[in-house]
Amino acid sequence: MDMHSVSALSVLLLQQMCVYLVVAYVLSRTRLFIPLTRASIRWPHRITCYLIFSAFCIMGTLLGLPVVKGNAIANTPAIGAVLGGLLGGPIVGLAVGITGGIHRYSLGGSFGLAASIDIVMQGLIGGLVHRYLIKHGKTRLLFSPLLAGGLTAITIVIELGIDLTLSRPFSEALYIVSLIALPELIANSAGAAVFVEILLDRRDGIERQSRAFSAKALEIAAHVDGVLREGFDQENSMRVARIIYDQTGVGAVAITDREKILAFIGMGDDHHLPNTPITSPHTLHAINHNEVIFADGYEVPYQCSISPSCKLGSSLVIPLVGENKRVIGTIKLYEPKTKIFSTINRTLGEGIAKLLSSQILDGRYEQQKNLLLQSELKLLHAQVNPHFLFNTLNIIISVTHDDPAKARKLLTDLAVFLRKNLKRPIADVMLSDEIEHIKAYLGIQLARFADRLTVEFDIPEHLLSVHVPAFTLQPLVENAIKHGTSQMIRTGRISIRAHQDEHAIFLEVEDNAGLYNPEPKGDGLGMNIVDRRIKNRYGESSGVTVSCEPDVFTRISVRIPLEAKT
Amino acid sequence: MITALIVDDEPLARQELRRALEPAKDIQIVGECGNAIEALGRIHIDKPDVVFLDIQMPQITGIEMLGMLDPNNMPDIVFLTAYDEYAVKAFEKNAFDYLLKPVTPERLELTLQRLRNGVPQHDYDALPEASRLRQIPCFGQNVVLFLKIDEVECVESRASGIYVSDIEGKERPTDLRLNILQQRTPLLRCHRQFLVNIDLVQKMHYLESGLAEFVTRSGRVIPISRRLLPEIKARLGIL
Known part of the structure; x- marks a missing residue:
């Protein structure tokens, strides 16, 4: 045995190995390699796995160094076969082995048969180890460079045994084995280990990248959230x-x-x-x-x-x-x-x-919704019914002749009413403010309808200071007159009451006309807005309820929850 | 001398108009009414030359009231309103006179001039509310009773006047003539002397000699004239 040629062969084979690994490295930067970075049972991934490792297996053979007049090749198909099995499972391993084997056999030589059987064996062993590791929940070990290197070394030893058994003449086989044993052992184990290392690197790379990407995307999403x-x-x-x-x-x-x-x-x-x-x-x-x-x-x-x-x-x-x-x-x-x-x-x-x-x-959607509610509110609070206004001016003109004091009182009522109506209806007011508003309004209506209208208030003293949304009572009182008592020939009566239980305040406006029509021809707008505003703010259990007995009474009740003290 | 009636549901508004009319010595105010029902009675009894008529009034609006008046004995009408865009538009379009409250003396004078010069007869059917009656006013002793159309069984014209029968068979006289009621209500003309509420008819009898008659649910028999029979059959979808 020539130690010199063994070491020279080792170096040469390692050099070839380098070319092989460079190809692997370059390919690992492509998308082609992504399926290899996961132990996957999906068929498209397995097929990719088969194709890639078969290619590497054949490349390992082709990059080999012919020894003893080409009867044998010191080469590295073992890496492709073992890793194909290890990462793709027994079926992929066997398929890679057979593909690589057929290729090797086609190259001939006295070692041809033995070498092709070797490759099939290596694929199979890789696959069996894969199955064993999966079964025992040691999936992580599939990507261990050490395991890949060790396993390859073992298969090389078996390979050499097969070579010795199957190749004739035995003396030549022995000579060849003694020549290639060390170089193959070193090159294949090191190659397999480095190959897995490359895969690991690629996997980390992908993960780092997607982690960075997700982090960035999330960061931006969190920061811009709601701005626009x-x-x-x-x-x-x-x-x-x-x-x-x-x-x-x-x-x-x-x-x-x-x-x-x-x-x-x-x-x-x-x-x-x-x-x-x-x-x-x-x-x-x-x-x-x-x-x-x-x-x-x-x-x-x-x-x-x-x-x-x-x-x-x-x-x-x-x-x-x-x-x-x-x-x-x-x-x-x-x-x-x-x-x-x-x-x-x-x-x-x-x-x-x-x-x-x-x-x-x-x-935009939100804005439109808000705009709508705001414009409705504006409409409501600026909605001084012109019919009411001109009729009021008309009777004030009349009253100035006979009763200047009464005329002054009516003008004051009108001023209070207009001022409150022009106020922004956004804020809360004390119930007493709301009462003042409707008293001014009713002062005028009482003068207009003279003997045809009476009004009574029943508001407990202690409720006068509770806060209610502005513009809650006035639209209801206006409705009670417009659609109720003003349509009566006999005397109309309007009662305005307030009471409370442990959960809520109730404001009630009742007339004795009983003309409530669920689909008023005119504008139920005022009442609807009152209802929606309160529901928007206090929830569905609050708001306006109507009860009506035709020709007897219509009662509008507003429920405002007592706000939880915070 | 021009006799005038003021109809407005606000006492102070009536008072103000009365005061504004005071300087006009040729205007004699014969009465004031607070609603259309009272007004119908007064117009019926006093036959004023002119009615100052507020539009917005309880139960029966001023315009609805116009449809209940006999077009042949129609007083001049001056509408009153504080603010009613739609009505005002309709008045303008039909050249009806109207006053906006509060009324200025100049504008009132213009109206009085027109009244003195004689107002041409107006056809108030141009106002939808006046052309469609929801109820028929029946005049009793000091009372005007309003019968809703679906409570009317039939209307009959006799030598002594027009009589409205309700579903209970009670008869009341009305001032509205048969052809006005035919025009302004869904009641069906079935005879020279009869209108019938077709919803209350139970059957139609064919008589010998090609005549026919209605029998209402209450059993009342209403004749159908030979002349109107084909038209009625067509309208009812009978071949």
Whole structure:
């Protein structure tokens, strides 16, 4: 045995091994390798596993070094076969082994048969170990470089045994084995271990990347949450742009509506000025066609449309989509000419745009709802019925002739009533304020209808100071007169009462007309708004209830819960 | 001398108009009413030349009341309103006179001038509320009774006047003529002298000689005239 040729062969084989591993490393950077980083039982993954390891198995054979006139090859197909089995299971292992075996057999030589059987054996052993580890819940060990190296070493020993058994003449077999034993042992075990190490590295890489990505996305989502819900305007856009700029680290961030730049932060903010019209053709295209535009500066040229000396070299324009898929604006990410636009930021950008779109939509909806309620409220509180107003002026003119004192009292009532009506109805008032309001109103109505109207109050003293939403009683009293007593030939009577139990205050307005119509032709608006306002604030168990006995009475009752003391 | 009636449900408003009319020596106010029901009675009895008529009044509005008056004995009408965009629009369109409360002396003078010069007869059917009656006023001794249309069984014209029968068979005289009631109510003209509430008819009898008659649920027999029979059959979908 020639020690010199053994060590030379070892070095040569290790060199070949290096080429092999470089190929593995390079491939590991591609998406192709992703399925290999998980022990998966899914068939598409197993097939990928089979194909890749078969390729490596064959490559191991091809990169081998022929010895003794090509009768044998000092080579490394064992790595592909063992790892194929170890990571893909017995079936994949066997398939890889058979594929590699057939390939080796086709190369011939006195070792041909033995070597091809070796490969099948190695695939099978890898697969069996896989099954054993899975069964015993030691999945983690599948990706242990040590285990892969050790297992490969064992299969190499078995391989050499098979070679000696099957190859003839025995003397030549013995000679060859003595020559290749050490190099194969070293190269294969080391190769398998490093290969698994590469896979581990790749897996960590993917996880690190997706962890970083998720963290970034979550961070941005948490920061921008609700900002644009308050309104898609310059101030809020500025806040959002700032967050995205800080979190993504891109060169610059802009937000536009359909016409102008709402916010711009980052490089180039000296000439990309908020509140100036959009000039970029990419942005205009994105708005008009609802398309994401990515101008990387190479395939799609990018040049700042404002300043030729602008340092920005690439831009991503993503439309913000509102109601009915209408584009309401864009969000733009930029990178300087010196930096490449990362895929992560591209994906992030699109995700952020989706998030912002839905927020803006939510915000608009909310805003409209609020506007509606506010305008209804405004309507209610400014709703001095003109018919009431002119009739009042008319009778005051009449009264001035005969009873100036009464005229003065009526004018004072009218002033109080108008002043309270013009007050913003947002705040709470004391029940006594509300009573003052309706007393002024009723003072006038009593003068108008003279002998046809009587009013009685029953409000316990201690309830006068409780707080109630402004404009709760007045609309109800107005309804009781307008749709109730003013329609009666006989004398109308209106009672205004308040009482409370342990949970709530009840305000009641009752008339003796009994003309309540659930679908009034006129405006049940006042009562509906009172009901909705109170329900909005105190919940469904509160609000207005109506009871009516036709031609006898209509009673409107408002339930206002006593607010829990905090 | 022009006789006038003031109809308004607010006493102080009536008082104010009375005061405003005081300087006009040729206007004699014969009465005041606080609702349309009273007013119908007074118009019936006093036959004023002009009625100052408020629109918004309990139960029967001023305009509804117009539909209950006999168009041939119609006083001049001056509408009163504090604020009623729709009514005012309709008055303008039909050249009906109206006053906005509070009334200015100049505007009132204009109205009085028109009244003195003689007002052409107006057709108040242009106002939907006046052209569709919900109820029929029946005049009794010092009382006006309102019969809802669905409580009316039939209306009969006799030499002594027009009589409305209710579902209980009670008869009351009304001032409204048969063809006015035919126009302003869903009652069906089945005979020169009869309107019938078709909802209360139980059967139609064919008689010999090609005549027919209605029998109501209460058993009352109402004749159908030969001339109107084809039209009624067509309307009821009888072939």
